């Protein structure tokens with residue numbers, strides 16, 4: 001009996017040794033293995049597990065808002081590549097946004113919650129991004145470049161710049177409109 005346990009242990013140790021010495025190709029396997037052995041460390045361990053834990057928390061809705069942290073993170077680079085050129089890197093808009101330009105069109109407004117009261121419900125904001133400005137405006141539509149999920153992520157990113165007051169008044173308006 002005693003002998004058998006020792007034998008088993010020896011075999012396991014040999015196995016681990018072989019895995020460890022297995023070279024680059026076995027890295028993945030070795031990581032998984034030691035992750036399993038040192039359970040307490042697994043969340044601080046390899047890339048894989050730390051990513052897992054951040055994904056879990058990022059799937060929770062941000063307090064009081066409709067979107068998740070994961071959506072904000074997804075939206076940030078999309079906003080930078082598709083929207084920042086007109087609306088500004090921080091979504092601050094063009095400072096002349098209240099006045100029509102020489103072409104009779106309005107410059108890009110801030111999307112960061114400053115400036116004006118937001119009274120468009122989310123489906124309308126979504127539509128503007130997908131299809132572009134209604135007649136007379138100059139914003140192009142992004143339906144060809146961005147999926148619906150990506151559009152929601154971009155909205156999450158800029159709405160996350162809104163103060164609680166701005167967000168709540170926007171949400172309040174939604175309720176009144178039904």
Ligand code: HEC
Pocket residue numbers: 079082083084085086087105106107108109111120125128129132133134136137138139140142154155
């Ligand atoms: C070529 C410049 C340009 C780009 C690029 C652009 N926009 Fe706009 N956007 C505008 C302009 C100009 C307006 C102002 C009103 C209008 O013309 O419809 C506007 C208006 C908006 C509005 C309505 C704001 C309101 O107060 O109702 C939203 C929302 C918006 N843009 C989001 C985006 C997002 C998100 C992106 C990136 C996916 C984007 N825009 C890219 C020019 C642009």
